[in-house]
Amino acid sequence: MKPPITTRPDDSWLDRTFFDNQAKVPPEALLPYAGRYIAWSWDGSRILDSAEEEAQLWDKLEAAGINPHRVVFAYVDDL
């Protein structure tokens, strides 16, 4: 099924690339981010930034000129 047509340029859908790339990241690569909120790149290949609180992460992304509506937010559990 093709993605439905969207009306805003920042309104695009994640595609298969995100899932394929994120699956290649080994779990241990997330350990430095344990207990932090992270932002994945839109293609799932890397972590763009992290912060202790999600609101801080929004601020950091915006300050860096990264569109927060085009990242994937997540939290890395400290297990």
Place this chain on the structure above:
Amino acid sequence: MTMRFQYARPPARQPVISLGGRWVRPRPLVRVTVVGPSGVYVREALLDTAADDSVFPEIAAAKIGIDLAAAPFGEASGVGGAPVLVHYAAVELRLTDGKEFRRWPAWVGFTAARLKHPLLGFAGCLQFFGAHFHGDREDVELEVNALYPGS
């Protein structure tokens, strides 16, 4: 048509005894998009069959243009957590596994409480899907049901 999501495998700092010494804790985390009037919020969220509602952080509401000042409010709870105050708003939710694409209107809650993982609970999400959790494959399949209101 079915969407299939591989479980996330967050790393553990020590072997997980209950999983035979594995170094990860597989969890049904999926990437959901919340669509508001002025933007989208894409987030890894937990499919939680014990959660009454679908709940997201309040910061996201503000960032995608949802005004919660006059929104109806109530309490929502998930497994292992105390009930939290939520303000409800109507949004569009989207899920995709990269092959299938689903979007539907939903009432979700937003909370100021610190959420590690937003919850995709019964109201707003699981009420519209059949969910099959495959422990052996460590993935979950979602299939729309007769109540599904979206496309």
